Amino acid sequence: MEKLNVGVGLVPTRNEMSIAGGHEVRPYVLSHSIRLGSLALAHNIILSPMVGVTDAPFRRLCARGGSALMSGEMLSSQAIKFQNKKTLALLKFYPDERPVSSQIMGAEPSVMAEAAKIVENYGADVIDVNAGCPVPKIVKTKSGSALLKDEKRFAAILSAIVQAVKIPVTVKIRIGVRENEYLAPALAKLAEGCGVAAVIVHARPVSKRHSGRPDWEGLRQTVEAVNIPVIGNGGVNIPKDAEDFLRISGCAGVSVGRAAIGDIWIFNRIRHYLETGEEQSPPLEQEKLEVLWQHAQWAAEFFGERTGLLRLRKIVPYYVAGFPNAATFRSRANKIATLREWEELIEDTRKTFI
Numbered sequence: 001m002e003k004l005n006v007g008v009g010l011v012p013t014r015n016e017m018s019i020a021g022g023h024e025v026r027p028y029v030l031s032h033s034i035r036l037g038s039l040a041l042a043h044n045i046i047l048s049p050m051v052g053v054t055d056a057p058f059r060r061l062c063a064r065g066g067s068a069l070m071s072g073e074m075l076s077s078q079a080i081k082f083q084n085k086k087t088l089a090l091l092k093f094y095p096d097e098r099p100v101s102s103q104i105m106g107a108e109p110s111v112m113a114e115a116a117k118i119v120e121n122y123g124a125d126v127i128d129v130n131a132g133c134p135v136p137k138i139v140k141t142k143s144g145s146a147l148l149k150d151e152k153r154f155a156a157i158l159s160a161i162v163q164a165v166k167i168p169v170t171v172k173i174r175i176g177v178r179e180n181e182y183l184a185p186a187l188a189k190l191a192e193g194c195g196v197a198a199v200i201v202h203a204r205p206v207s208k209r210h211s212g213r214p215d216w217e218g219l220r221q222t223v224e225a226v227n228i229p230v231i232g233n234g235g236v237n238i239p240k241d242a243e244d245f246l247r248i249s250g251c252a253g254v255s256v257g258r259a260a261i262g263d264i265w266i267f268n269r270i271r272h273y274l275e276t277g278e279e280q281s282p283p284l285e286q287e288k289l290e291v292l293w294q295h296a297q298w299a300a301e302f303f304g305e306r307t308g309l310l311r312l313r314k315i316v317p318y319y320v321a322g323f324p325n326a327a328t329f330r331s332r333a334n335k336i337a338t339l340r341e342w343e344e345l346i347e348d349t350r351k352t353f354i
């Protein structure tokens, strides 16, 4: 596949681009479609997987908000293989959340391959392999980010999965385990050799977990090492970040994590910005409230009223950040567990916006 050279010095900056009548006349090349093997994504801004967050209700919302790929939360390959009911229940995919990627975690190639086949049969469009989770209890089982230091197992898992399924396989890795330790280029090359369709790289080392400054520049070596798309991740919070990320790293695409929680429209805003250079306003409180209400209804439908609304509690602060009555809203939301009470809370809050 032809590599997109979209890095520093290769793409004109906005100021260098030709301007006619105040409008840029050249389509901005940082926004483009990407191909994951047999699957063409509409564009290159996608949702990042997040445990406890990127469940079906949230993925459906992110599809509305313009993500080109909806990534499901990490699921244990053992739990899938042994038909754990709660895990299998998470493998329900709705028509309005496609294309959807399902992430699996594990250390045994044969179990991972079996789990991937099951996930494919449940209807996922992409299998993503977790090779970046920093949580000690996962690392102890030789899974997640432990795979970054275990090339043999990493390759065995990817090869086994690629051979087991027909859908595209991607792998999500970290740039390295420690700062300035670039393990990603060699791992990406290895993954490419195993038949993986794209590599997703979190630009923070495992030692930093999910905080600290991501090393966007450090991703360039990975992009240059392979001919498959490299999707970068980490620290994209506003549309301008995505532009900087793509330009600095040379990545083919960007995956957005926390910035999408409570602001599902970020994908559309990033895409619009990359294409036009125009910053759209963030959502109004009223709009956030409407999405939160939809989220509550879909969470109740998917998980059952009580479980769904309990899960929603930890996401509420993201939606209401910046509301004048955020603290009151949060404390009321933390006490309620029925849709009826949620409807009242939404209705009462709506009135305060008029």
Ligand SMILES: Cc1cc2nc3c(=O)[nH]c(=O)nc-3n(C[C@H](O)[C@H](O)[C@H](O)COP(=O)(O)O)c2cc1C
Residues within 6 Å of the ligand: 048, 049, 050, 051, 052, 053, 072, 073, 074, 103, 130, 132, 133, 172, 202, 210, 233, 234, 235, 236, 255, 256, 257, 258, 259
């Ligand atoms: C609550 C939470 C859960 C996460 N769960 C997963 C996961 O299941 N699989 C995964 O590969 N990464 C997971 N991540 C990492 C994110 O996908 C992403 O790499 C990270 O948040 C950095 O991106 P951001 O700076 O855009 O948030 C999680 C992150 C958070 C904050």
